[in-house]
Amino acid sequence: MKVAGVTGLSLLLAGVLQAAFAAAPAAPDFSGTWLPVEQLATAWPVPLPLTTAATQRLQKFHPDRDEPAGFCMPLGTPRNTLAGTGPMEVLQTSDRVYFVFQPNLLNAETRRIYLDGRKRAAVDDRIPTWLGSSRGHWEGQTLVAETTDLEPQAILNAQGLSHGGDLVVRERWQLSQDARRGQVLVNDMVLEDPASFTRPVSMRRVFVRAPDARLAEGQCSEGLWIDRLWRHRLAEHAAARRAAAGGARP
Amino acid sequence: MKAAFRNTCIFLLLGASPAAWADPATVAREMSGVWLPDGRRSERPTQLPLRPEALEVQRKYRETYGPVDPTIDDANASCIPESMPYQVRLIAQYPFEILFTPGRMTQFFEIYGSVRRIPIAAPAPVFETLPTAMGTSNGRWDGDTLVIETTRLRREGAGLPLGDPPISSARRIVERWSIGKDDEGRKQLRNDITIDDPVVFATPVSFRMLYKWSPDIEVGEYLCQQDIWDQNVQGNPSTVPWRQ
Amino acid sequence: MNSMTKKILALCLVWLAAAAAQAHHSTANFDRNQVVTITGTVTYFAFTNPHSFFDIEVTDADGKKVPHKVFAAGRVLLARYDWKPTDLKAGDRITVSGYPDRKDPTFMYLSRIVFASGKVWERSNIPD
Numbered sequence: 001m002k003v004a005g006v007t008g009l010s011l012l013l014a015g016v017l018q019a020a021f022a023a024a025p026a027a028p029d030f031s032g033t034w035l036p037v038e039q040l041a042t043a044w045p046v047p048l049p050l051t052t053a054a055t056q057r058l059q060k061f062h063p064d065r066d067e068p069a070g071f072c073m074p075l076g077t078p079r080n081t082l083a084g085t086g087p088m089e090v091l092q093t094s095d096r097v098y099f100v101f102q103p104n105l106l107n108a109e110t111r112r113i114y115l116d117g118r119k120r121a122a123v124d125d126r127i128p129t130w131l132g133s134s135r136g137h138w139e140g141q142t143l144v145a146e147t148t149d150l151e152p153q154a155i156l157n158a159q160g161l162s163h164g165g166d167l168v169v170r171e172r173w174q175l176s177q178d179a180r181r182g183q184v185l186v187n188d189m190v191l192e193d194p195a196s197f198t199r200p201v202s203m204r205r206v207f208v209r210a211p212d213a214r215l216a217e218g219q220c221s222e223g224l225w226i227d228r229l230w231r232h233r234l235a236e237h238a239a240a241r242r243a244a245a246g247g248a249r250p
Numbered sequence: 251m252k253a254a255f256r257n258t259c260i261f262l263l264l265g266a267s268p269a270a271w272a273d274p275a276t277v278a279r280e281m282s283g284v285w286l287p288d289g290r291r292s293e294r295p296t297q298l299p300l301r302p303e304a305l306e307v308q309r310k311y312r313e314t315y316g317p318v319d320p321t322i323d324d325a326n327a328s329c330i331p332e333s334m335p336y337q338v339r340l341i342a343q344y345p346f347e348i349l350f351t352p353g354r355m356t357q358f359f360e361i362y363g364s365v366r367r368i369p370i371a372a373p374a375p376v377f378e379t380l381p382t383a384m385g386t387s388n389g390r391w392d393g394d395t396l397v398i399e400t401t402r403l404r405r406e407g408a409g410l411p412l413g414d415p416p417i418s419s420a421r422r423i424v425e426r427w428s429i430g431k432d433d434e435g436r437k438q439l440r441n442d443i444t445i446d447d448p449v450v451f452a453t454p455v456s457f458r459m460l461y462k463w464s465p466d467i468e469v470g471e472y473l474c475q476q477d478i479w480d481q482n483v484q485g486n487p488s489t490v491p492w493r494q
Numbered sequence: 495m496n497s498m499t500k501k502i503l504a505l506c507l508v509w510l511a512a513a514a515a516q517a518h519h520s521t522a523n524f525d526r527n528q529v530v531t532i533t534g535t536v537t538y539f540a541f542t543n544p545h546s547f548f549d550i551e552v553t554d555a556d557g558k559k560v561p562h563k564v565f566a567a568g569r570v571l572l573a574r575y576d577w578k579p580t581d582l583k584a585g586d587r588i589t590v591s592g593y594p595d596r597k598d599p600t601f602m603y604l605s606r607i608v609f610a611s612g613k614v615w616e617r618s619n620i621p622d
Contacts, residue, residue, distance in 0.1 A: 031351055071479040072329070074363075091351050093282075098349070098358075100365060108365040110358055112468075127569070127579050129471040153483055215365075217382040234315040241317070289622050343571050343620055360570060470570035477542045488538045488549050491563055491601065 027138045028175050031092045033215070034185055034207035036084035040178070042204045044157065054162065054196040061160025068153065074109045075101065076130035076154025077147055078169050078189060081111070082205060083157070087213040090185075097136065097143060102215040113145045120148060128165055130154045143173040156191075167193040181208045274391040278350040280429045281396070284469060285348065285439050285461035287340045291432070293457040294339075300415055304450040307416045318414070329474035331362045333383045333403045335423055335443050339459050347469045355389060355396065360469045368398050381405065385423070396427040418449035437463045521565075524593040524603040531591040532562055532602075539582050543568040548582065550590065564590055566604040567620060575619040586610035 050058065069075065075083055080101040089100040099111040113136040120126075120133060128151040136145035147169040155162050170190040178184045185207040192200045300308065312318075331337075337359050340346070347358040357366040370389040379386050385400040400423040405416075426442040439461040446454040473479075477490050534552035546566045551559050566572065573579070582588070587610055592602035605617045 065482070068479060071482060072475045073473060073479050091349055091356060093349065093351065096349075102365070108358075108363055110363065110365065124578050124580065125573075127573055130473065131471055153479070217384055234318065237319065238315050238317075241319075343567075343622075467574060470574065472543050472568065472570045474544055477540060477544065480540060480542050488540070488547075488563075490540075491547060491565055492545065 027143075028141050029092060030090040030097060030143070030173065030175070030185055032090060033210050033213045034088045034090065035210040035213055036086075036088070037178075037181065037184065037206045037208050038084055040184075040204070040206035041084060042202075044161070044203070045201060048161070049198040049201065051194075051196055051198055053164075057162050058160055061155075061162075063158070063160065066155075066160060067158075068155065069103075074130050074154070075103055076109070077111055077132040077134075077150060078191070079154060079156055080109050080131075081171075081187060081189070082203065084205065087210060087215055088207060089215050100215060102217070108215070111147075113143070128152070132169065141174055143171075145169075145171045145173070147171070162196070163191070163193045164195040166195060167191060178206070178208070184208050272394045274394070274396075277391075277394050277396070277429055278355075280437065281348050281355075281427065281439060282350050283348060284345050284464045284467055286343070286345045286464045286467075288432075288438075288460040288462050291460045292339070293459070295455050295457045298415055298455060299452040301450060301452050304416055308414050311414045311416075315414075329362075331364060331383045333405070333417065334366075334385050334400055335425075335445065337361065337364055337366065337384070338425070338441055338443070339457075344472070345464055345467055345469055355398075358469050360472050362474055363472060370396070381419070392426075394428060398425040398427065399423070400425070416450055418447050420449050421445065421447040432460070432462075439463070521593075521603055523595050523597070524565075525596050526593045528594055529591050529605060530594050530599075530602060531589065533589045534562065534587070536582060536584050536586045536588060537561070538584055541569050541572070541579060541582070543570055546572060550588070560600060562600045562602070564592060564602055564604050567617070571620050575621075577615055577619075581609045581611070581613060581615070582607075 048058075064070070074080070080103070081088075081099065083103070086101065086103050091098040091100065095114070095116040097113045097115065099113070101109040101111075103109070109131060111131055111134060113134040115136050115138070117137075118135065120135065126149050128149050130151050130153075132147040132150040134145050134147040136143055138144070148167075150163065150165070150167050150169070152163060152165050152167075168191075170192065172188045174186055176184050176186050187205045187207070188202070189205065190200050190202050191197060337346070337357070340359070340361060344360045346360065349356045349358070353370055353372060355368045355370060357368070358364075359366070364384065366384045366387070368387045368389045370391070372388065379402055381402045381404040383404050385403040387398050387400040389396055389398040391397075401421070403417065403419075403421050403423070405419065422445075424444045424446065428440045428442075430438050430440055432438040441459040441461070442456065443459060444454050444456045445451070478493065481487070481490060532550065532552045534550040537549045537551050539548040540546055545568050548564050548566075550562050550564060552562055554560050589608040590602075590604060591606040592604045595601035595603075607615050609615065
């Protein structure tokens with residue numbers, strides 16, 4: 001009697017669970033290599049809705065001095081997603097989605113969107129990073145992501161537009177069909193930073209599948225050039241040591 | 251004899267692989283996540299069996315550039331990432347993450363933020379690639395072991411100054427990645443590495459790296475140039491001691 | 495386990511342990527057989543990668559202000575092992591111990607620090 005009851009309950013539970021899982025559609029798979037479609041990107045709003053502080057920062061920007069890429073620093077988030085200067089690779093598992101960029105640097109930029117429900121770091125532990133801290137979840141077929149704790153030194157575009165430490169980047173990623181290009185990945189992004197923008201800034205970026213595109217291990221300076229500079233420096237140091245030792249060769 | 255001794259040591263210390271890991275999908279699941287190199291238990295090759303020609307290249311290099319002062323003449327201090335197997339025989343404190351997606355294993359290293367892509371059982375690429383620090387890799391399952399072969403390794407910026415010891419374009423690295431348990435029963439990742447370079451080495455060089463399961467940490471952001479960039483932003487208020 | 499196996503195991507551990515992990519950037523210039531301790535005011539702190547460092551002004555016995563420099567692990571490691579971003583900043587009065595540079599007595603590699611708050615952080619917080 002007891003066994004029958006337990007068995008019956010188990011079957012009922014199994015049925016309920018099966019129905020529950022059958023009802024939820026599988027999340028789409030964004031995995032693969034994508035190329036940005038410049039023609040389908042929306043521009044920065046004109047005029048830019050900037051606060052006084054943001055306007056002053058923009059006016060003071062000098063690309064020779066202030067462009068981080070000139071120091072082999074990354075594009076950072078969200079510039080890596082907005083810039084449209086190279087392929088993007090998406091790696092997706094059940095609890096995370098990674099967006100990888102490799103814009104001619106040795107350092108890949110890996111945006112990690114965690115889907116496991118983890119919370120933003122406690123206030124005492126927050127350290128701004130160039131890639132930011134991202135959390136996301138699926139809403140049907142859309143990946144909804146929020147990114148915070150972004151380093152203000154990471155500019156937003158090549159003109160030097162910048163943000164403050166409280167910037168929140170909200171994104172909605174979904175697959176779509178383009179009549180000419182086939183399957184595309186669409187990113188609708190909103191930038192919220194009242195200290196920099198007088199109203200949220202919205203932009204769209206579109207990526208097309210490019211399975212043959214490669215994220216190359218680029219180098220900020222050519223390997224050979226670095227090697228030559230380095231050997232030159234080694235030779236100088238060695239010569240200095242020999243001179244200090246009275247000209248005797250080791 | 252040495253190999254037999256090492257194999258005995260390893261067998262006694264680490265124990266046999268559990269039969270439960272035999273299925274590649276299961277092994278891939280077990281390998282996924284964040285790992286820290288086990289500096290104490292991992293092996294380091296101490297004597298490299300250089301061929302006479304390679305010894306001569308090394309001798310000439312040391313005569314021209316030596317003695318090298320590692321505190322200032324260091325590839326890492328110059329942000330020059332070394333070629334494989336550097337990334338997988340890392341310093342103990344920097345983690346890496348393994349992600350499996352269909353047909354691929356990807357490794358994300360905290361050091362330099364490097365990414366290593368290993369296609370599994372994929373057809374050979376149809377185009378030539380330039381040598382890189384990561385090299386070009388191909389993986390396949392051998393029972394419960396992932397075997398990765400890597401070629402096309404960049405010779406420049408080879409960690410130790412090029413020429414000491416030299417690297418040839420014939421270098422081929424074979425790794426055998428597997429899951430086991432350490433002597434305290436915890437899940438452990440193992441990488442048996444063999445460096446085969448018939449131009450430079452008289453015999454292949456083999457050693458075992460071990461990694462600690464570290465689910466409580468995340469791969470952080472490590473930007474090698476950040477100290478110089480930070481100073482640029484601040485107007486160089488101090489000297490960065492190892493960048494002289 | 496018989497005593498023969500124990501002996502082999504002991505030998506194995508010695509052999510493997512001898513090939514210890516190396517530091518990312520060579521710190522061979524610091525003399526790890528000595529520890530010096532200084533107290534002073536931080537004038538500059540770089541909480542950064544690949545290594546953090548700070549400048550500290552120490553007042554010597556003659557009342558002269560001598561600048562020292564302290565080298566520490568990179569931010570990614572410090573932050574992982576309990577060094578909070580607010581623990582150290584310019585203006586803080588702190589006590590720090592470390593291994594001195596072999597040539598420059600005003601340069602050291604941090605092994606222990608007492609922050610202005612009284613919190614203590616040790617290099618050994620970062621596991622090997």
